[in-house]
Amino acid sequence: MLLWVILLVLAPVSGQFARTPRPIISLQPPWTTVFQGERVTLTCKGFHFYLPQKTKWYHRYLGKEILRETPDNTLEVQKSGEYRCQAQGSPLSSPVHLDFSSASLILQAPLSVFEGDSVVLRCRAKAKVTLNNTIYKNDNVLAFLNKRTDFHIPHASLKDNGAYRCTGYKESCCPVSSNTVKIQVQEPFTRPVLRASSFQPISGSPVTLTCKTRLSLERSDVPLRFCFFRDDQTLGSGWSLSPKFQITAMWSKDSGFYWCQAATMPYSIISDSPRSWIQVQIPASHPVLTLSPEKALNFEGTKVTLHCETQEDSLRTLYRFYHEGVPLRHKSVRCERGASISFSLTTEHSGNYYCTADNGFGAKPSKAVSLSVTVPVSHPVLNFSSAEDLIFEGAKVTLHCEAQKGSLPILYQFHHEDAALESMSANSAGGVAISFSLTAEHSGNYYCTADNGFGPQRSEAVSLSVTVPVSCPVLTLLSAEALTFEGATVTLHCEVQRGSPRILYQFYHEDMPLGSSSTPSVGRVSFSFSLTEGHSGNYYCTAENGFGPQRSEVVSLFVTGKCWVLTSHPPLAKFSLTHSFKNLFALSSFLP
Template sequence: MRGAAMSLTAAASGLVVFLLSVSVVPGQNDWGVACTSTEICAVKGSTVEINCTYTYPSTWDDGENTVEKTFWFTKQKGGERVDLTTVSEYAGRVEDLCENNTCTLRIRNLTESDSAEYWFRIITTRDTYWGPPVTLSVTDLQVEMSRSGSSALLQCLSSCPPGHTSYIWFKNRQEVKEDTSSYADFSYDSADSYSCALKGYEDFPSPSVYRPKPPSAEIEEGSSVTLTCSNDENPTANYTWYKEDGSSYLPPLNEKPRLIFSSIQSSDSGQYYCTAENLLGSTRSESIFIDVKYGPKLPSVSVSPSAEIKEGSSVTLTCSSDANPAANYIWYKENQTVFQGAEGSYHFTSISSEDRGIYYCKSENQYGGIKSSSLSIDVQYAPKPPSVSVSPSAEIEEGSSVTLTCSSDANPAANYTWYKKNVSSYLPPPFSDKPRLVLSSIQSSDSGQYYCRAENLVGSRTTDPIFIDVKSNYTWYKEDEYSPKASGQIFTITGFRADHSGKYSCEAQNKIGRRNSTLHQIVVKGSWKLLPLVTIPVVLLAVISLSVFLWIRKKRASRDSSELEQSPGNREEPLPDQGQPEQQDDLQYASVHFSNNRAEPLYSNMRAGQHLGHTEQKEATEYAAVNFKSRAPRTRPEDPAELYSVITKIH
């Protein structure tokens, strides 16, 4: 079997990696675990990741060979290798991630007990294989210090092999130097402290070294504290207590051997000393530092920027609290933890609408914890893609009521505007502040594509058009043309021309049946405005002439009849068979009859379009239906569904 090659990468939290061997890539049909390092040195508390790639033959021992399981182990139990993820010492700290023949072992919060040899094992359907061990060493960093006059020689101590990393040096917690050597030389100052770290893992520095500090006592706030000053003197001395504050004159706190704090507060922290004085002289004690520990005070919370927050902007929530020792902070969103750390700032690089809500923070240390007041984060955002609904959703019939509703998620709430595609006019909803467009009695002319626009101060979105197809109960046809000319009760012809002449019919239909009406429309030369001016007087003159003619004829017949009755020789004899009606084909003179008593008459309307800018003139002429009556019996009954038409000309 071929040698192994394993690649290791360090996690950002603080892994230190040193490469001690050369990679050897195995053949695709060989067993192998690829390793580029056999030793790893990592800092205590950091995270280490070991990445390995394995190969195996697709066939083995004359059979198909597939992987059943891969795992890491460090020891055996009862002769069996134990999967590291099942070992209690690693519970919650170890992950084994595998994808495409590459496996990563990740160990968090390293301890010195994690130092061991780690093996990677492959189990297939035909055999097992494991690669060479990887040795992990977990170490602490320590600073060793020696003085030579005014200089201090420092060394950063670790168990890691020298020459494979750089060292970062800190003075008073500030980075001051980087070197590949573990040694550093500084000018000594008794007020300074020094520490070191490995490059790339500055979050895991060594403990600081510094000169001894005055005696101190850690005291919890609210407790009772007594400071006692004593000295071997004769005669008896007088004692005075002082608190240092940096000024040249310090007022005495107490002129007794004891300084008592019955309930010490955080403001009492500081350095204290006492003096003893008698007739022979005086002496001063060393200072003692009183460090009052206390839990966090009520945190204050703020948001930046403090103005209106728009989606996509950068936002920082800040929580701060006075505490000793310094507090750790936890940010919550509606009781769910979203951030935890020593810094109280929670940062949104690009805040989204999902981030809006109620936030609060909690500051805590070993002496207690306290929650802040709530902070409401209102994220303003443009309308999301609107949705459109149509009610009723079934087939839309002419004359029915139809409601189009537009809705969108937006903050602040969106205003809605409805439009009809390819129509320049604005179609307002019945209520300007509501997202509904109501067509109370929809007509076929309302068919078309509709869309709505949702808009607020942040932005706007427009819906895709939705097609409204109104099924008409009326259809217009022209003689000798198969396709319908129009639908709806009203057929409007614009730009009226001679080729519009012809015979038109209007078909009405419902669920029971359908019926046609017919009207003849004739176009004459000249302006349509002259046609009603000529036609109407001619018709009226004809009616008046006919009426005068009939009246004169009736008067003449009445006078002749009177004369005949007065003449004895001309008296009419009764007919022998007056009970039978006279059978004759004499036609009764026509009478003009305007039919208004037909059951459910159907009217057809034709309108000639008008030019914009002219005063609207509308004249409606109802053409009379002329009924001819004969004394002879009718050969067929009159059709009760006979249709009439109305021609309306718009000039």
């Protein structure tokens, strides 16, 4: 036997879920199973959603589909199969299966059954079949009909779901059983759902509650009533035809679980919505930012905590922390008044901090809190620079002292061979510098110190050597005898008063070099020789330490006859030598 499931079709109603309507098919007579030869009129309902027009009918049976068109919304049929209808522009209706039965006994049931319906199941027999008085549900005896054809279910509910059939007897033969009909009782409307214009309204703002549901298309003309609740308290005057309820102002005390009921008239079917929590929001006040430990010495490496707190409890509040306007971190908390962040201090953490609190109604800032991180100075670095490549007397030199780390201000002190030179305080990064023109006394070791209250830190020493050009040398002539005779020894002295060593001395006779000598310090060098006639002429010397030779004044030595006369330019001395002495002359080596 065929087992047909009775289908539920839902239609939109005012104030409830909207969707594209689907037409439905109704039957007259209302049975899905009839005897062969009988007629059933199909009506395609739902045309109030469309303009009046022709209707297409689709008939499918044994794998074949036949399309027919009628000028209105009805069609009379006599063949078994699946039927659908469609108006222009509408979706297809749900299928309806009709069975034109050749059986001698059938059980007839309506196309659909809803909660609260009065349902008739009809057991019909052909000639030569006698009805007994039994109807079955799920193969269990349900009732004895006493030769009646109809079985009544006065108020259908979910307990009436099941498979139904009836039985009878053929004359002088045997018992017969009808087809089985499966009854599935449907709700006339979907379970309601509560909607609110806001589930987190601001304190003092209105809220509109809507009880959303959907009637089946077959019950689209059934009126519904609605009732709204907070927790277990009825709102307003109770039941109303309107699916909406207006609350003019929501306050903190109005937070709670809200729900609604929808019911058919006269309250035969009542359905509850799920409960929804509505939390009245109080806009956040300006938060307060605190720093802990509050009175700690904020050295680099110290762990500090910033705490941002509001005075209101909110379902969710977003806290953000800022350093000099730059976002640091954010925390979102539920049902708490504050949030905290912690970090270990570095010099970059100095500055102003503030926080904001936002519970969905705009961020509110706190007042700024200042944090100063104290960092001891590192060892400074001393270096010097000069515009000239050679550090010589008169050149300008700049000493620069800088500590790479340390809280400001920093006091810098320059030193030369442990003697304090000059001190300067720096209120910004980059260090300090002093400049001076070099003299010979500036040679030596330099260093600097930096101090920001934690004791001075000393730089590495830098050595500075100042080169002094030699002064013009002075050439002098000395003799051991009062009168210098042939063969006597004469010494030339060349001496400078100033100049950095080493100094190279050179002696000349009539522009011809005689010899040279160097000395590691300021002083003089000497050149000795025994006199001969060939030593007459002009003598001078030069001194050099890398800046070019400096030349002395010329000294003249004259020989007259047997005598030698020594003069200088300007004349220093003049004397005669008799030529009765032997004509001897020898050059001596240079004396240091």
